[in-house]
Amino acid sequence: MTTNILVTGGAGFIGSHTIDLLLERGYKVRILDNLASPVHVGGNLPDYISTDVDFVRGDVRDKDAWKSALDNIDSVFHLAAYQDYLPDFSTFFHVNTVGTALLYETIVEQGLSISKVVMASSQAIYGEGKYECEVHGIQYPPSRSAQQLEEKRWDPVCPVCAGKLGLLDTSEMHVSPHNSYAMSKYTQEMMGMVLGRRYNIPTVGMRYSIVQGARQSFRNAYSGVLRIFAMQALAGGPLTAYEDGDQIRDYVNVIDVARANVMVLEDVRADFRSFNVGGGRKVTVNQFGSIMAEAVGVPDIKVVCEGEYRFGDTRHIISDISQMVGIGWVPEGTVEMSVQEYLEWAQKQSDFGDYATAARSDMRALGTVRGGT
Numbered sequence: 382m383t384t385n386i387l388v389t390g391g392a393g394f395i396g397s398h399t400i401d402l403l404l405e406r407g408y409k410v411r412i413l414d415n416l417a418s419p420v421h422v423g424g425n426l427p428d429y430i431s432t433d434v435d436f437v438r439g440d441v442r443d444k445d446a447w448k449s450a451l452d453n454i455d456s457v458f459h460l461a462a463y464q465d466y467l468p469d470f471s472t473f474f475h476v477n478t479v480g481t482a483l484l485y486e487t488i489v490e491q492g493l494s495i496s497k498v499v500m501a502s503s504q505a506i507y508g509e510g511k512y513e514c515e516v517h518g519i520q521y522p523p524s525r526s527a528q529q530l531e532e533k534r535w536d537p538v539c540p541v542c543a544g545k546l547g548l549l550d551t552s553e554m555h556v557s558p559h560n561s562y563a564m565s566k567y568t569q570e571m572m573g574m575v576l577g578r579r580y581n582i583p584t585v586g587m588r589y590s591i592v593q594g595a596r597q598s599f600r601n602a603y604s605g606v607l608r609i610f611a612m613q614a615l616a617g618g619p620l621t622a623y624e625d626g627d628q629i630r631d632y633v634n635v636i637d638v639a640r641a642n643v644m645v646l647e648d649v650r651a652d653f654r655s656f657n658v659g660g661g662r663k664v665t666v667n668q669f670g671s672i673m674a675e676a677v678g679v680p681d682i683k684v685v686c687e688g689e690y691r692f693g694d695t696r697h698i699i700s701d702i703s704q705m706v707g708i709g710w711v712p713e714g715t716v717e718m719s720v721q722e723y724l725e726w727a728q729k730q731s732d733f734g735d736y737a738t739a740a741r742s743d744m745r746a747l748g749t750v751r752g753g754t
């Protein structure tokens with residue numbers, strides 16, 4: 382029997398790759414997506430979406446859209462979200478949290494039989510993540526203060542003694558969201574787990590690290606070092622990084638993420654659990670810059686750090702992926718591969734260009750990007 386899957390946000394980056402894999406495995410797929418700008422232009426479905434997919438254009442904040450989209454559906458990937466670093470705090474909660482409440486509300490109210498909801502959460506919910514102080518042991522430091530960042534003291538310090546901290550892999554155990562996006566994502570996940578258990582709707586939270594690969598929208602350049610560095614590198618450089626560029630990041634290939642998504646859909650051991658989905662390798666932003674420079678064939682392109690920073694940003698983070706590995710998933714893609722796949726795809730897009738400069742000045746005007754020499 383074919384299983385009918387709804388993918389919200391299916392016209393986007395992670396959703397579309399997940400759909401490719403679902404179709405390959407014989408599922409029938411429907412998308413619920415509002416084709417919002419700047420990710421989409423002119424309200425058109427991107428040409429990478431197969432014509433075999435059923436499409437409902439609608440907003441996850443609209444209950445009627447959920448009712449149409451959920452008709453005759455067996456399982457849901459809930460990936461539609463408002464993202465990035467802008468200070469319109471309420472939008473994060475309207476789209477991500479209220480949207481999720483409407484999903485469960487519709488399922489319960491309509492008496493729908495949904496076998497599973499897999500929802501996109503984020504590594505962002507860990508804030509600064511897990512560290513160790515030589516004297517005070519395991520620590521989860523708070524967000525860095527405006528004063529600390531103004532003084533360019535980039536690394537978090539021990540909350541007890543203000544001493545040096547060593548970075549550890551962050552497991553699923555301790556959550557500490559530091560910005561509106563992260564708070565909305567964690568609220569969404571909690572809602573899914575609590576309502577899912579109460580109404581017997583198996584739910585899984587997928588805490589992706591930074592996902593990379595083809596189809597990541599370059600029209601939205603508020604975040605994402607891959608698209609920003611790609612635009613800058615293809616324009617001849619230099620690459621501009623926040624802080625000192627030594628931030629440790631955790632990049633995971635989108636094909637690995639799609640495999641993880643389908644794996645938890647099909648495995649009952651995943652039900653009512655949250656999983657880190659990361660690349661398992663620490664890469665600094667400066668190292669990422671070198672990978673990009675090599676990939677565009679101009680290894681001399683430099684990463685320039687002018688001391689600008691994003692207020693509320695995480696300094697370092699690396700996810701402990703042992704729970705996903707425990708159910709049989711391992712990341713196979715490399716950062717180099719993701720960069721290559723992105724460049725190949727982006728350069729074929731007719732409107733690929735520099736969207737990063739305007740995004741950065743917007744964020745500066747809004748007070749999200751601060752500092753500088």
Ligand SMILES: NC(=O)c1ccc[n+]([C@@H]2O[C@H](COP(=O)([O-])OP(=O)(O)OC[C@H]3O[C@@H](n4cnc5c(N)ncnc54)[C@H](O)[C@@H]3O)[C@@H](O)[C@H]2O)c1
Nearest residue numbers: 390392393394395414415416417440441460461462501592
């Ligand atoms: N890309 C990453 O690095 C990353 C990391 C962690 C978590 N996530 C999460 O993964 C999910 C997918 O992210 P992505 O990178 O594919 O993003 P994306 O922007 O490429 O895709 C999101 C899709 O959701 C749609 N959408 C947005 N608002 C909507 C609304 N109100 N109603 C209906 N549709 C709406 C957009 O039109 C878009 O097609 C999101 O929930 C995101 O928070 C992404």
